[in-house]
Amino acid sequence: MLYRLMKYVLIGPLLRLLWPTKVSGTENIPTTGGAILASNHLAVADSFFMPVRVRRMVTFPAKLEYFTEPGIKGKLKKAFFSGVGQIPIDRSSGSAAQAALDTVIRLLNEGNLVGIYPEGTRSPDGRLYKGKTGVARIALKTGAPVVPVAMIGTDKVNPIGSKMWWPRRLEIRFGAPLDFSRYEGLAGDRFVERSITDEIMYTLMELSGQEYVDIYAAKAKELAAAEAAGVRPAVPAQADARAADRVPESKAG
Template sequence: MLYRLLKWVLLGPLLKTLWPTKVTGAQNVPATGGAILASNHLAVADSFFMPLRVRRRVTFPAKSEYFTEKGVKGRLKKWFFTGIGQIPIDRSGGSAAQAALDTAIRLLREGHLLGIYPEGTRSPDGRLHKGKTGVARIALEAGVPVVPVAMIGTDKVNPIGSKMWRPRRLEIRFGEPLDFSRYEGLQGDRFVERSITDEIMYALMELSGQEYVDIYAARAKELMTAEAAGVRPAVPAQSARETDRVPETKAG
């Protein structure tokens, strides 16, 4: 009820009025059944504007911290994030990461639309970064299609660090669903999961027109921070954190 109230009566009409958005390919979102909406991630605003243009409810598993803050502010944040379709996910460790995957798979098997950001966090430089393989594992386990979604212009509305959203026309492009049923039974195969993830990222690159870089967004952030500080960053071996299968599913 709260989700519908915010989307159709309170927040939705306001966003549509202040930020007119061109939408293409909306018919590519399945009318029923589970599916993954795999989007590029330019701004916190992505999680508001994309669900607004999908007739069905979109669920974004989100960091548990959004739901556990103390006091009146914490209660309001919990109320709001719950109302816009978020569910809390603890990603603090290995078992928590598996719990996040299990929750996503369960939601999809129940017929939900699941929003996922395969890059793992917001792009720090406007480019499209290497995807984490969690999206592939989830798609294979749940047996659902993946719809690539390109958000265009949200980084100008809501630049990193900004407190106020700026007026600008936006565009959202929904690509044709990607079917990975040919890989049925191969979940857990790292080569297969990487191939699927790369196919998703290629589709996002084609839809968005972004330049693709073959490093994780989190690593790109580290390099930019080090460069700004005048520090030469170390070049560590690829870590378990970088290869983590859990993709970001809420603005990070």
């Protein structure tokens, strides 16, 4: 009920009015059953503009911090994020990461549309970065089709570091669903999961027209911060690199 109120009465009409958006490919979104909407990630605004253009409810796993802030402001934020289809995910530990995967798998098995950002965080410069393999693992465990989504122009509406949303024309492209049933039973095979993830990212590159960068967006941010501080960043251990690959973020980080 709260989701419908937000989408059709409060937020949806406002976004449609102030930000004219060209939308194509909505026929590629399944009308029933679970499906993954795998999107590039340019801005916090992505999680608001895309669901408004989809008939079905879209659920995005979100940072737990959005739901736990104390006081009246915290309660309002919790109501807001719940109302736009977000669910809280604790990502503070390895077990929490697995819990996030399990939550997304449960939602898909229940027949929901789930939004996922395979890059794991917002692009720092508008380019498309290497995807985390969690999206592949989820697809393999659920059999859900993966619908690639290209958000175009949201980084101009809501630039990183800006608290303002600026009037710009946007475009959202929904690509043809990707079917990975040929890999059924191979969840956990890291080579298969990497192959699937790379196919998703290649499709997103073609759909969005973005330049592709073969490193993780989080690593790119780390390197940029280190360079700005004049510090030589440490090379992560192999175990840390593997751990960073597990869970695709589904809300701006």
